[in-house]
Amino acid sequence: MAKIEIENVYKIFGDNPEAALARAMAGEGKDEIHSDTGHTVGLHDITLSMEESKTFVVMGLSGSGKSTLIRHINRLIEPTAGRIVVDGVDVLTLNDADLRQFRRTKMAMVFQRFGLFPHRTVIHNVAYGLEMQGVEKRHRQDKAAEWIETVGLAGYENSYPSQLSGGMQQRVGLARALCGDPEVLLMDEAFSALDPLIRSGMQDQLIELQEKLHKTIVFITHDLDEALKLGDKIAILKDGRLSQVGKPEEILLEPADDYVAAFVRDVNRARVLTVDVVMRPPSLRLTTENIDAALREMQGHRDDFGYVFDGDDFRGVITERHLRRAATTNGNSSVYDLADDSQTVTADSVLEEALPTILQSDTPVAVVNNDGEFRGVVSKRELIRVLTEHREEPDEAAQEPKRTGP
Amino acid sequence: MADSNWLIEFPALSRDTLRLLQRSIDETFREFSRSYGQALEDFFEPLLWFMIWFERLLLNAPWWLVIAVIASCAYLASRNWKMTIGVIAAFLAIGIFGMWEDTMRTVSIITVCTLLAIVIGIPIGVMMARYDRAQATITPVLDVMQTMPSFVYLIPVVMLLGIGRVPGVIAVIIYAIPPVIRLTNLGIRLVDKDVLEAANAFGADFKQRLFGVQIPLAMPNIMAGVNQTIMMSLAMVVIASMIGVKGLGQPVLKAITNQYFSMGLFNGLAIVAIAIVFDRVSQAYGHRIQKHRQVGH
Ligand SMILES: Nc1ncnc2c1ncn2[C@@H]1O[C@H](COP(=O)(O)OP(=O)(O)OP(=O)(O)O)[C@@H](O)[C@H]1O
Ligand SMILES: [Mg+2]
Numbered sequence: 008m009a010k011i012e013i014e015n016v017y018k019i020f021g022d023n024p025e026a027a028l029a030r031a032m033a034g035e036g037k038d039e040i041h042s043d044t045g046h047t048v049g050l051h052d053i054t055l056s057m058e059e060s061k062t063f064v065v066m067g068l069s070g071s072g073k074s075t076l077i078r079h080i081n082r083l084i085e086p087t088a089g090r091i092v093v094d095g096v097d098v099l100t101l102n103d104a105d106l107r108q109f110r111r112t113k114m115a116m117v118f119q120r121f122g123l124f125p126h127r128t129v130i131h132n133v134a135y136g137l138e139m140q141g142v143e144k145r146h147r148q149d150k151a152a153e154w155i156e157t158v159g160l161a162g163y164e165n166s167y168p169s170q171l172s173g174g175m176q177q178r179v180g181l182a183r184a185l186c187g188d189p190e191v192l193l194m195d196e197a198f199s200a201l202d203p204l205i206r207s208g209m210q211d212q213l214i215e216l217q218e219k220l221h222k223t224i225v226f227i228t229h230d231l232d233e234a235l236k237l238g239d240k241i242a243i244l245k246d247g248r249l250s251q252v253g254k255p256e257e258i259l260l261e262p263a264d265d266y267v268a269a270f271v272r273d274v275n276r277a278r279v280l281t282v283d284v285v286m287r288p289p290s291l292r293l294t295t296e297n298i299d300a301a302l303r304e305m306q307g308h309r310d311d312f313g314y315v316f317d318g319d320d321f322r323g324v325i326t327e328r329h330l331r332r333a334a335t336t337n338g339n340s341s342v343y344d345l346a347d348d349s350q351t352v353t354a355d356s357v358l359e360e361a362l363p364t365i366l367q368s369d370t371p372v373a374v375v376n377n378d379g380e381f382r383g384v385v386s387k388r389e390l391i392r393v394l395t396e397h398r399e400e401p402d403e404a405a406q407e408p409k410r411t412g413p
Numbered sequence: 414m415a416d417s418n419w420l421i422e423f424p425a426l427s428r429d430t431l432r433l434l435q436r437s438i439d440e441t442f443r444e445f446s447r448s449y450g451q452a453l454e455d456f457f458e459p460l461l462w463f464m465i466w467f468e469r470l471l472l473n474a475p476w477w478l479v480i481a482v483i484a485s486c487a488y489l490a491s492r493n494w495k496m497t498i499g500v501i502a503a504f505l506a507i508g509i510f511g512m513w514e515d516t517m518r519t520v521s522i523i524t525v526c527t528l529l530a531i532v533i534g535i536p537i538g539v540m541m542a543r544y545d546r547a548q549a550t551i552t553p554v555l556d557v558m559q560t561m562p563s564f565v566y567l568i569p570v571v572m573l574l575g576i577g578r579v580p581g582v583i584a585v586i587i588y589a590i591p592p593v594i595r596l597t598n599l600g601i602r603l604v605d606k607d608v609l610e611a612a613n614a615f616g617a618d619f620k621q622r623l624f625g626v627q628i629p630l631a632m633p634n635i636m637a638g639v640n641q642t643i644m645m646s647l648a649m650v651v652i653a654s655m656i657g658v659k660g661l662g663q664p665v666l667k668a669i670t671n672q673y674f675s676m677g678l679f680n681g682l683a684i685v686a687i688a689i690v691f692d693r694v695s696q697a698y699g700h701r702i703q704k705h706r707q708v709g710h
Contacts, residue, residue, distance in 0.1 A: 081614055083610060107617075110614060110616035111615065115614070115615065118607055121607075122610060124608060124612075124626065125605075126629045139615045139616045140616075187615070193614075
């Protein structure tokens, strides 16, 4: 079961949300309801499920309801209708004391404008979560000092937030969130206020931390590159409605509507897509050591190259020409030894990194994972197709009458 | 002829009606003070005892000890030597000009008034910040308290409690408490929403939010309110001396009625000296506890 389930959540801002809710449920649009009743539809029938230990990114333009959505998860905002279930518990059923306990132990939040306590030093900021949990002072100071070190701020323990740069302040924000060892990390545009360089540094740090910590992260952003870099799954919001939910490559390669398509149009795919997205199974697997047997197999096949395996072990790629030459000069050598395993790419590298290797190779390049196990092959043709496909998209597509209503 | 008169003359209630109205209000109030005056006096008895005790303490202690204590308070609050020396000089001068006893009485009553104003005012300000309805009802009351001529509310206070220290203190507090209430309310309302939301997100409860975030961050405003309250109670001390509050106000009053210019001037200057001391020290304290604000950008 998913860590966080959001079920049919509606949020209407205004004095009399019930009346506006009925209209929203009947399918009226945000603008219509706003001009008729003065109520704002923050969220419209949102259903999402977020997996444990994964990074779930929510993306959308300003005003699309991202902050509203993330604040429902720890109930800083109450929905007008719908359910929010965390670890099987309906958050809306918690009483005040249980809700506080839930916020203290289950989740922590990182804010766009940092939200640090200006009157507390860095170490006391970081220790705040533990203080709320009632952890004894010595212990929480020790723990906080560790986290300050982890985010690279050792030496600044006794500074005040106003003495730090924006990037450093957000490291404090991150350390503060992680210090209480929450299961869920809620990050509302956590890096949006930072300079591009510092921002990408923070993204790298988050990825690195996540490899060790395996938290469930809900990350809000309006930046697609950031979403693609961090997200295991991405949801795209528009005017309080979900446009699309999917893996990064699904969003990129199969945008559900014009809104999403407009988002992904300018993305540099080579920088975002990883090799495993364009990877295919090899057309020919050779599992024999014998040159003649291998040649016979290759002749019955349309390709003039094959991928050589010793059991499950990948030994390399070999071409028909190479095999023939070996057969005439040295008929007794092993195909395993002849196969060329010098050219491989790793499955999780982005296309940009793999590009030179793939383009220089005459044959589709073998893809291996980090342990060196064979995963598939990637061909020049497939690579070029993926990288150029979206440029063919005619401009008229954007001018088609927009879908309105549900 | 009476028919068109209201166009020229304001159609006021007739003099008899007015007299009747005023008399009945006065009667009701007198009745009230007759039946509850004693109970009220009993209620304020502990306050009276405390004030007498505190005043005696200041009067009976050796003068150098009093100056030493005041100077160390000033130093602890401001951590500033120059200011501390200034405080000592001011009190020495007051002693030399023969106003030591009256000054001690005034310092004692100001201290009590300020403490009471803080103890009563801050919780009211907190309540106003939390409930809009409280703000809506209390704000006009504060307006009345600040604009009503102070002599006017001396009357009911005296009717209820007679003359003496307690009615004096009450009159001073009524006059001086609005700033601390207003600025506590304002200060808490101005606390950054993001910071408060962060406290909420980490599961802070009402008390943890109030004492851990809101009051510390509202401190500059609260201190400004306290400072104004002190200044206003000092200003009120002269008026309160009309209902029997002893201290620097009484010689001033005497000087006015008898046209003793120099007497009025000396005592007036003593009040100014105390005011400056309280003002600078409380401001320095306010700044010092906000040291996180003075650094960085
Ligand atoms: N407290 C509120 N009262 C009324 N309307 C609100 C409130 N909070 C949010 N809204 C409205 O709800 C909609 C969604 O706002 P939200 O802050 O969730 O957007 P967002 O996607 O986080 O935008 P941004 O990228 O600017 O942070 C907006 O139209 C906003 O005006
Ligand atoms: Mg937002």
